[in-house]
Amino acid sequence: MKENDAVLALLAQAKVVAQRYYKLTGKPLGITGEVAEYEAARLLGVSLTPARQAGYDATELVDGKLRMLQIKGRYLPSGCTPGQRLGSIQPNKEWDAVLMVLLDSEFNAASIWEADRAAVLDALAAPGSKARNERGALAVTKLKSIGRLRWPLSAVDA
Numbered sequence: 001m002k003e004n005d006a007v008l009a010l011l012a013q014a015k016v017v018a019q020r021y022y023k024l025t026g027k028p029l030g031i032t033g034e035v036a037e038y039e040a041a042r043l044l045g046v047s048l049t050p051a052r053q054a055g056y057d058a059t060e061l062v063d064g065k066l067r068m069l070q071i072k073g074r075y076l077p078s079g080c081t082p083g084q085r086l087g088s089i090q091p092n093k094e095w096d097a098v099l100m101v102l103l104d105s106e107f108n109a110a111s112i113w114e115a116d117r118a119a120v121l122d123a124l125a126a127p128g129s130k131a132r133n134e135r136g137a138l139a140v141t142k143l144k145s146i147g148r149l150r151w152p153l154s155a156v157d158a
Helices: 003-025 032-044 117-125 130-135 140-146
Strands: 058-062 065-075 097-103 109-116 148-151
Touching: 003 032, 032 058, 032 065, 032 097, 032 109, 032 148, 097 117, 097 140, 109 117, 109 140, 117 140
Parallel strands: 065 097
Antiparallel strands: 058 065, 097 109, 109 148
């Protein structure tokens, strides 16, 4: 069994535990980031970097050019309140785009969005929000508005 297969099998078990934990406590288990990274790798084919890589979590080749991607995950169970924010985006690190992996109540990817560095930096610098300006925390809706849907592709896009 390949290492990636073993990790995916372990994450499948972790998702079940996370679902049970949420049902018991009403709080998500702290595995959203790891699940989001592996969902992006599984669905988009990006290559995950080793743990603690400064600035980006994955890479991919696009038109012969290596792109570095920060991956942000957000668990959005049904009925959650609007205004959900992503974890801190690091503007001072090296990366080309942010991938936002939205997870459903089963911790499966519901959609994956991508926003380029320039659009993200502009959004982070826009006046008005301490969370955004000081902590680099974009709202899910903001990243959707400045980005594009990468997965799932509609029948028109495929």
